[in-house]
Amino acid sequence: MSFQQGLSGLNGASKQLETIGNNIANANTVGFKAATTEFADVYANSLSGTSGLGTAGIGTRVSTIAQQFSQGNVTASNNALDMAINGGGFFRLTNGGAVSYARNGQFQLDKNGYIVSPSGGHLTGYGVDSKGKVATGSPTDLQITTADLPPKQTTEIDGQLNLDARVTPIDPTVTPFNASDPTTYHNGTSATVYDTQGNPHVVQTYYVKTAADKWDVYADCATAQSVNPPVPPATTPPAGFVASVTFDFSGQIKTVAPSPSPITLTLPATNGATSPFSFNLNLTGSTQFGSTFSVNSLSQDGYASGRLSGFGIGNDGIITGRYTNGKTSTLGQVVLANFRNPNGLQPLGNNQWAETAGSGEALVGTPDSGSLGLIQSSATEDSNVDMTAELVNMITAQRVFQANAQTIKTQDQILQTLVNLR
Incomplete structure (x- = not known):
């Protein structure tokens, strides 16, 4: 049985080292969330369905690899479309109809004026109606229109x-x-x-x-x-x-x-x-x-027509266009989503997660409402990996691996002694 215990310990320590290595590899990945390996002990049941008294157990297993959705540091950038979430929530993205969620706020405009993530997902939010007011309802892909701002007659x-x-x-x-x-x-x-x-x-x-x-x-x-x-x-x-x-x-x-x-x-x-x-x-x-x-x-109160000269994003997610006639106009509003159990989200890679039954249904709303945080424009959220802690964890996992290997070596010596008995 000691062989099985030592082998399970080796597998667990190996999986922990893999998790630590992935954290360290993504220490500079924008919006990355560090993970921790959680273990559970293993016992063998008797035929009656209960473990015997004094059973030592048969080792350990990895119960889950849990991501830590703590806040990362916010760093300023030179891109007006970069966004960092200060607080809870995720950006809501669509790609070919599939919805995903991310904390990576590195966005750009594509050739059609849509706000897209590095992986090509479209950022979603609320558009504006014919009067230039935010039209709440079902989130849609946000598109920055470059059409001229119509003139207004003086009244x-x-x-x-x-x-x-x-x-x-x-x-x-x-x-x-x-x-x-x-x-x-x-x-x-x-x-x-x-x-x-x-x-x-x-x-x-x-x-x-x-x-x-x-x-x-x-x-x-x-x-x-x-x-x-x-x-x-x-x-x-x-x-x-x-x-x-x-x-x-x-x-x-x-x-x-x-x-x-x-x-x-x-x-x-x-x-x-x-x-x-x-x-x-x-x-x-x-x-x-x-x-x-x-x-x-x-x-x-009148003005001439104007061309879009730039835009900015407020803490509430509202995208405001600036025009050459000195006027501004609302172009849309970014929405955020949160979950009752973020650890239940399914990692998709590319700093994205998908909703699952374990995470619960997405709670979509505007920034700074409910449990949703604020948006900080021209900034990104750094990875929340603590390099010092990860290196200490690596040393600990390495020693655990060595200790489990030693139990296998010790059990081998005991068996060798038994074999050599005359």
Whole structure:
């Protein structure tokens, strides 16, 4: 029986050395998870189904080789598509319909714009709908579209100005507004707006103090005509009139008429965009103080078309594209998957695992939800192999192997003594 015990010990120590060797070989493999060899003792049962009292046992066996899914160190990289999971979870990959899971976050774009792993698996996640919002549901292969970002027509200009309360009013019945004559207005500023095709148009706004605490606002465009319907009172204001603004005693806006204040642009016939098109001028927050005219903020909500210039991935897995017009757009969201028993996963090689009955069903969700970790972009997760510990384990396994070989040698000597008995 000692031969069987020693042989099982040799086999177990050999398997442990194989596991240690595989760990050391993958010490630099991104996303690799170290494994440990677990043993169980073996007893022989009697015919009655129970082992006899005082049975020494017949050796050992390898019960399982368990992978340790502990966190590896995170190392920065220069690839914007590299991702490291900081916490629990796996990347979900598909390849020809087969689903696998990985911790290796080294990704690239293939010729069709799909995000792929080194082994060719497609990273999955949520796409976006027609409004650019993340469309949750069943994960699909993530694809980075290089299509131009469509232009958006301007619908509003927001301006916060300070109009100088100290200036002398201009009587519009005596000196009507004329954009070409600076003596007919007090101040002016400009903003660029965009039509339905993303063509820019510079709109100039002018401010005329007509009475104490009262200002008229006009608009003019160098490449289009500003046309507004008459505004009460019954007398028709000059072309380009936008609104009358009244301030209270503290210099804050009291009333704006009309509100909202529309500006309508008629485009040249050769432009091709929708004409005319209208947008509102919003002066909320403007003031009339006894200081020089100033433009504190001026913005509008339209933009021209833009080409994709780059993209980034947030901690929540959302992929955001950056465009040449200065805008951003959501391109998709990476999903992660976790399991009740990760040790039940089946290793497939190439840093991938497959779901099994022992692992349980994949729990798919967005990063930083439930038991899922965060995503760190432009980074990868190192192997969690501890080289010092593995070398110590190797020495221990080697000594165990030698000890089991010694038991076989000792048993051989005992048998030799018995054979030599006269």
